[in-house]
Structures are given as structure tokens and as C-alpha cells.
Amino acid sequence: MPQLSYAKYGKDNVRLYKVDKNEKTGVHTVIEQTVCTLLEGDIETAYTEADNGPVVATDTQKQTIYIKAKQHAIDPPEQFAAILGDHFVKTYPHIHAAHVKIIQHRWTRMTIDGKPHPHSFFRDGEEVRVVESVTRENQGVEIKSKIEKLLVLKSTGSAFYGFHRDEFTRLPETWDRILSTEVEAGWKWKTFKDVAEVKKVDFNGAWQRAREITLKIFAEDNSASVQATMYKMGEQILADVPLVEEVDYVLPNKHYFEIDLSWYKGLKNTGKDATVFAPQSDPNGLIYCTVARKPKSKL
Numbered sequence: 616m617p618q619l620s621y622a623k624y625g626k627d628n629v630r631l632y633k634v635d636k637n638e639k640t641g642v643h644t645v646i647e648q649t650v651c652t653l654l655e656g657d658i659e660t661a662y663t664e665a666d667n668g669p670v671v672a673t674d675t676q677k678q679t680i681y682i683k684a685k686q687h688a689i690d691p692p693e694q695f696a697a698i699l700g701d702h703f704v705k706t707y708p709h710i711h712a713a714h715v716k717i718i719q720h721r722w723t724r725m726t727i728d729g730k731p732h733p734h735s736f737f738r739d740g741e742e743v744r745v746v747e748s749v750t751r752e753n754q755g756v757e758i759k760s761k762i763e764k765l766l767v768l769k770s771t772g773s774a775f776y777g778f779h780r781d782e783f784t785r786l787p788e789t790w791d792r793i794l795s796t797e798v799e800a801g802w803k804w805k806t807f808k809d810v811a812e813v814k815k816v817d818f819n820g821a822w823q824r825a826r827e828i829t830l831k832i833f834a835e836d837n838s839a840s841v842q843a844t845m846y847k848m849g850e851q852i853l854a855d856v857p858l859v860e861e862v863d864y865v866l867p868n869k870h871y872f873e874i875d876l877s878w879y880k881g882l883k884n885t886g887k888d889a890t891v892f893a894p895q896s897d898p899n900g901l902i903y904c905t906v907a908r909k910p911k912s913k914l
């Protein structure tokens with residue numbers, strides 16, 4: 616006899632825009648997000664007995680996002696996620712957990728004639744700021760903040776040598792290579808007991824710090840490998856943001872291949888003479904790591 620072993624449901628891809636208009640200065644500040652809410656609880660009969668009684672409609676969840684966005688700040692997104700989660704578990708006695716994911720898109724203020732423009736913005740890249748939260752009834756809120764889709768490249772300052780070699784190995788060692796990746800970085804906060812506790816945290820400062828650390832270490836580290844460089848990033852974020860328990864990175868290694876052009880009039884384009892490369896879309900390396908304060912388990 617089959618049984619429902621797990622269920623959650625909600626509304627995904629709820630697009631949200633909020634503007635703050637400073638009446639005194641005329642300066643507008645805009646935030647655009649894509650929100651997902653998913654609810655868990657005593658909802659089995661909706662699946663097993665076609666009973667819609669316990670179903671807080673996904674449309675209701677969407678309307679709730681709009682109303683709460685009007686009533687509260689939506690920035691920082693971590694705080695807005697906690698407000699939404701708290702609402703769902705407190706309003707509906709049969710809902711015991713609320714998952715909220717918020718993707719915050721970039722709208723960067725334009726500089727016109729050397730001055731910040733009061734109400735015009737541009738999308739400076741596909742990078743997004745992401746928040747994933749789970750609020751559980753009487754158990755507080757777990758929050759993970761993330762940077763995703765931050766594309767970076769360095770044209771030197773990266774090596775890869777001394778790796779294991781056997782009969783399957785073809786890759787030559789290199790002491791100078793191009794390093795490029797699309798950063799996915801996440802930092803998991805300690806569990807907060809309620810929204811009041813969440814409101815005290817400087818999430819925007821932490822996001823800025825994590826981003827600065829990622830870029831600075833990427834640029835300045837004389838990289839021995841993706842693995843060694845990403846570990847340094849994780850260590851530094853843990854050192855700088857005390858409320859963070861764990862940092863993880865997922866970094867694809869986007870390869871740039873040398874092209875031998877010696878067939879054409881002896882052109883030199885390899886080793887130290889390499890200037891024209893072939894960027895590869897696939898396959899790519901894919902390197903994960905999680906850096907925690909206390910050792911939990913061996914890899």
C-alpha cells in the first residue's frame with residue numbers, strides 16, 4: 616500500500632517590485648525579487664482524499680507576498696523571507712513549516728554626468744542575491760544567503776600542477792593559466808529564534824563582505840587550484856561574520872584552451888606566447904566545498 620511520505624506546495628516565480636520614494640530628496644530606491652513560498656503541514660488529505668479543506672491556495676500565498684511587501688521592508692531579503700515564513704506558520708494552525716526562496720535581481724543606479732541619477736537604474740550582469748529560509752513552528756528560522764551567477768575571470772595568477780598522475784592522465788601541468796568561474800557561494804546562519812532576532816542582523820553588510828572576500832581572494836590569491844582558492848574564501852567569510860555557521864561554494868572551472876597556430880607560418884601561440892585562446896562551453900570542472908566552524912564529518 617503506497618503512502619504519502621512527503622509533501623509541500625506553494626507558489627513559485629512570484630515577481631515583485633517595490634519602490635521607496637524619498638519625498639524630501641526625490642531619490643527613489645528600487646528592489647526587484649522573484650519569490651517562492653512552499654508550505655508543509657497537515658495537508659495529507661489534500662493528496663490522498665481530494666480534500667481541499669486544508670489547502671491554503673497557492674493564489675492566497677501569492678496575495679500574501681504582495682500584502683506583506685506593502686506592509687514591511689522587502690530589503691534585506693533575509694528579513695522579508697523570515698516575515699513571510701512567520702506569517703504562514705502563525706496564521707494557519709495546520710501549517711507547520713514554510714519554505715521561502717527569494718531571488719533578488721540587480722538594479723544598479725545610473726551615473727549620469729558623473730552624478731548618481733535619482734530614479735534610473737541598469738542591470739549590471741546576471742548575478743543574483745538569493746535567500747533560502749525555512750521557518751518551523753516553535754523552532755525558529757533557518758536562513759541561507761547566497762551569491763549566484765557571478766561570472767569572474769583572471770588572465771594569470773593561477774596554476775595547476777602536482778596533481779595525481781596515472782595511465783589515464785593527459786593534462787599537462789601548468790604554472791600559469793586562465794581561471795574563470797561562475798560563483799555560487801552560500802552562507803548558512805545560526806538558527807534564529809524569531810523575526811525580532813532576525814531584524815537585528817546586518818544581512819546586507821554580510822552579503823557585501825562575502826562578495827568582497829570572494830572577489831579579493833579570487834583576484835589576489837596565487838591560485839594552486841580551484842579547491843585551494845575556494846577554501847580560503849570560506850575561511851575568511853567565517854572569520855568575518857560571526858553569526859555564520861557554514862559557508863559553501865560551488866565553482867565550475869570554465870576552461871580556456873590554448874590553440875597551436877604554428878601550422879600558419881610558424882606563429883607562436885603556446886606557453887608564454889599564448890594570447891589567442893578558445894573558450895570552452897563544455898565540459899567543465901565542477902568543484903564543491905563546505906567550510907564549517909566545527910568538523911562534522913570527514914569527506
Ligand SMILES: O=c1[nH]c(=O)c2[nH]c(=O)[nH]c2[nH]1
Pocket residue numbers: 775786839840841842868900
Ligand atoms: O583547479 C583545478 N582543480 C582540479 O581538480 C582540476 N582538474 C583539472 O583537470 N583541472 C583542474 N583545476
